Amino acid sequence: MADFSSIKAIAFDLDGTLIDSVPDLAAATQATLAELALPSCTEQQVRNWVGNGAQVLMQRALLNAEQQKGCDIGVQLENVMPIFMNHYELHLQKHSKLYAGVLTVLSKLNAAGYPLAIVTNKPYRFTIPLLEAFGIADLFGLVLGGDSLDKMKPDPLPLTHILDKWQLEPQQLLMVGDSKNDILAAKAAGVTSIGLTYGYNYGEDIGLSGPTAVCEQFNEILALLTNSAEFTAKSMEQ
Numbered sequence: 001m002a003d004f005s006s007i008k009a010i011a012f013d014l015d016g017t018l019i020d021s022v023p024d025l026a027a028a029t030q031a032t033l034a035e036l037a038l039p040s041c042t043e044q045q046v047r048n049w050v051g052n053g054a055q056v057l058m059q060r061a062l063l064n065a066e067q068q069k070g071c072d073i074g075v076q077l078e079n080v081m082p083i084f085m086n087h088y089e090l091h092l093q094k095h096s097k098l099y100a101g102v103l104t105v106l107s108k109l110n111a112a113g114y115p116l117a118i119v120t121n122k123p124y125r126f127t128i129p130l131l132e133a134f135g136i137a138d139l140f141g142l143v144l145g146g147d148s149l150d151k152m153k154p155d156p157l158p159l160t161h162i163l164d165k166w167q168l169e170p171q172q173l174l175m176v177g178d179s180k181n182d183i184l185a186a187k188a189a190g191v192t193s194i195g196l197t198y199g200y201n202y203g204e205d206i207g208l209s210g211p212t213a214v215c216e217q218f219n220e221i222l223a224l225l226t227n228s229a230e231f232t233a234k235s236m237e238q
Contacts, residue, residue: 126145171190177193
């Protein structure tokens with residue numbers, strides 16, 4: 001079993017890790033395509049497209065629409081993005097939901113004294129309202145959206161930013177996510193990682209990306225940390 005005894009802080013991805021946001025992302029994508037009179041897409045397709053930020057999601061949706069039409073659709077991404085952003089703002093919290101065990105585990109980690117951060121490729125303007133809607137915003141000491149820094153995952157910059165801000169060594173930070181982008185960023189930053197099997201990873205097995213550990217349920221994260229001396233020490237301090 002991997003050793004998590006050095007972990008002092010934890011960074012979490014958002015979409016596909018803490019929140020199942022695909023139903024709302026799909027609704028916004030479908031509404032955008034409809035407004036442009038373009039062929040639509042399915043929720044399952046959107047589930048396979050998310051993970052690289054809003055622009056890449058819409059790039060994939062437009063490419064799919066172009067393939068369905070069999071010709072150039074004649075639209076530019078920069079003109080489509082404001083339409084998508086408006087629709088997503090309207091659909092932001094209609095159907096999204098927390099995954100099982102998320103609130104309980106985050107609350108226990110917070111109570112045990114772990115500083116918690118969000119590292120997502122979702123635009124920051126949508127990230128904070130979602131965290132607030134589900135009552136978990138106050139559990140995080142730092143929130144980084146996909147546009148908060150010059151680069152986003154799989155680049156290691158968001159994680160190295162946390163290391164610098166919280167004065168941590170790489171082995172003291174844990175990255176938890178459902179996508180290969182989370183694991184690639186963690187590896188590049190030299191930090192420990194947990195890959196979750198239930199999220200969005202383009203239909204690929206998260207284990208193929210080589211995370212430090214793989215969990216099928218969110219509450220398994222707590223079990224891994226509970227077995228570490230660091231968690232026991234933090235709990236005893238409360």
